[in-house]
Every structure is written in structure tokens, then in C-alpha cells.
Amino acid sequence: MAGTSSDSLTAARRDLDPVLTSGGLPLAAELFTALRTVDDNAPLRRAMTDPSWTVERRVGVVRSLFGGRVSEGATTVLADLAARRWTRDRDFGDALEQLATTAVAASAEREGLDGLGRLADQLLAFNRAVGESHDLQRALTDPQAPTASRGTLAERLLGGASPEARLLVRQAVEHPRGLKPVDLVRDFVDAVAERQRQWIAEVTVARPLAAGQHERLAAGLRRLFGRDLRLDVAVDPELVGGIRVQVGDDVVDSSVQSRLHDLQRKLAG
Incomplete structure (x- = not known):
């Protein structure tokens, strides 16, 4: 189709x-x-x-x-x-x-x-x-x-x-x-x-999460999406700080890398 x-x-x-x-x-x-x-x-x-x-x-x-x-x-x-x-x-x-x-x-x-x-x-x-x-x-x-x-x-x-x-x-x-x-x-x-996929949060971070950070992230995502999500965490040093979370088609992105890409797109017209 x-x-x-x-x-x-x-x-x-x-x-x-x-x-x-x-x-x-x-x-x-x-x-x-x-x-x-x-x-x-x-x-x-x-x-x-x-x-x-x-x-x-x-x-x-x-x-x-x-x-x-x-x-x-x-x-x-x-x-x-x-x-x-x-x-x-x-x-x-x-x-x-x-x-x-x-x-x-x-x-x-x-x-x-x-x-x-x-x-x-x-x-x-x-x-x-x-x-x-x-x-x-x-x-x-x-x-x-x-x-x-x-x-x-x-x-x-x-x-x-x-x-x-x-x-x-x-x-x-x-x-x-x-x-x-x-x-x-x-x-x-x-x-x-x-x-x-709607129940799995694919999380990308620049550095490994400490136990407390993992728990706070899980709680924050629970409030945001209204359900307990299974976190699948990957580390990508090129992310340049911040965090990227994808749940199904929904993306929450606060990484420096993402903001740089957005700036480059705007500069390119």
C-alpha cells in the first residue's frame, strides 16, 4: 500500500x-x-x-x-x-x-x-x-x-x-x-x-547512566507517556551531551548534536 x-x-x-x-x-x-x-x-x-x-x-x-x-x-x-x-x-x-x-x-x-x-x-x-x-x-x-x-x-x-x-x-x-x-x-x-514498540523506550545517551539517573528517567517517561516503559539504553559518545528517546514514532531529543543539525538545516535554507 x-x-x-x-x-x-x-x-x-x-x-x-x-x-x-x-x-x-x-x-x-x-x-x-x-x-x-x-x-x-x-x-x-x-x-x-x-x-x-x-x-x-x-x-x-x-x-x-x-x-x-x-x-x-x-x-x-x-x-x-x-x-x-x-x-x-x-x-x-x-x-x-x-x-x-x-x-x-x-x-x-x-x-x-x-x-x-x-x-x-x-x-x-x-x-x-x-x-x-x-x-x-x-x-x-x-x-x-x-x-x-x-x-x-x-x-x-x-x-x-x-x-x-x-x-x-x-x-x-x-x-x-x-x-x-x-x-x-x-x-x-x-x-x-x-x-x-510503543512499550519500549530506545534511549541514546552520551555517557552511561548511573542507577539514580536510570530511575529518574524511567519515572519521567512514565509521566510523559502514561505507562511503564522498558528502557533500552545505548551509549553514543558522538551525541555530544543530552539524551535522545524514541518510543514508537515519538522522539524526544535534547542532544547538542540534534540542535547543531537543526541549526545547520536553518543555515542551509
Whole structure:
């Protein structure tokens, strides 16, 4: 996904994060079900992404089809996507899939970084089990086998895994959207890893931190970001004093080096 579609997805992630976080697993299940409807109905996809239609008309299609059949949260997500611009109509479904995955990750995130780590581990364990058996690979991709049967087999491989892992694996097996199930599961792992980055502060300092400095920094970041972060501290003597902290896409930079670079950019015009 690139260009206009990429920009739309980025904005949707930002604007819808509170909805996805509060909706969690039930919302994700609804969004995955809606995705099947969207993927199976080309005229519907075109109607929700046609740039010649007004936003009100596209959103009206969503509300007339899904309103009252899904939760308000799911309707909000679908209407938001319909209001945005997409380069291809398939990009709408790709974005919906990614937002549903984000809702699953947000559900696991209720147990903090450990919850996200467990979800990623369970998904990777599934992929390892499938990768080690050609029989399983055939069984999970057999077009003659009932879809629900393939999903049930996939769930059995997970054993006592979390509801989040079971939902994602079942989605990958029953509705891979042109991919191998293990490849889609890998995409889900990448999405979970992206969420994990929000819990890790990548700290760069000019000199090693003393124990007291480490504790004060952790407390300051907790106040700034509203959660306990895992600090990953690296020392870079070229930083020329100060500190640089990155949490996900957010950067807090007070280094002399950064200020020098900013000055050089201004002088260069």
C-alpha cells in the first residue's frame, strides 16, 4: 500500500486508536467478519471507495448495510474508512484487516508488554508447527476442505493459546486473502511487534547512566507517556551531551548534536 492509501491508513490508525483499543477482541471479530463481506462483494468495495461519490454517499452505503448489524464501534471504523481516499478498492480491505489486527493487539496489550510478547510467541509457534509438516500445510490450504474445518484444525495446533492468537490464526487459515496462511500470520506478528514498540523506550545517551539517573528517567517517561516503559539504553559518545528517546514514532531529543543539525538545516535554507 502506497501513496494516497498509505496516508489514509496512517490517519485512520491515529484517529481510530481509541475505538480499536476500547473495542478489543469483540470489535476485531466484527471487523474481520465485515472484511469477508467487503472482499466477497466487488460492487460494494467500489461503492465505498469511488472517488466520484461524495463522502456522505459512501458513508451512507456503510451505514445502510452494516448499521444495526454490528456494534457502533465497528460502524465507526467502517464509516471512517469509507470517508477516506484509496488508490485501489482492494486497499480498503487491506486497511480494514490491519485495523482489525490492531484491535486484537490492543486486547493483548491489556496485559502490557508481556501480553503482546505472549501473543507474538504463540503466533510464531503456530508457524513453526505448520512449517515442520507438509501434511499440515496441505490440510490447512486444501480448497476442497470446509473452511470451518480448516479453522478448527488450526485452533487445535494452538493448544491453550490466548483468544487473541486463536482469532488471528483462524482468520489467516479461513480467509488468507490470496496469501499462504503462514505468511498472513507473519504479517500479524509484524503488527504485534509494531505495537510492542510503543512499550519500549530506545534511549541514546552520551555517557552511561548511573542507577539514580536510570530511575529518574524511567519515572519521567512514565509521566510523559502514561505507562511503564522498558528502557533500552545505548551509549553514543558522538551525541555530544543530552539524551535522545524514541518510543514508537515519538522522539524526544535534547542532544547538542540534534540542535547543531537543526541549526545547520536553518543555515542551509
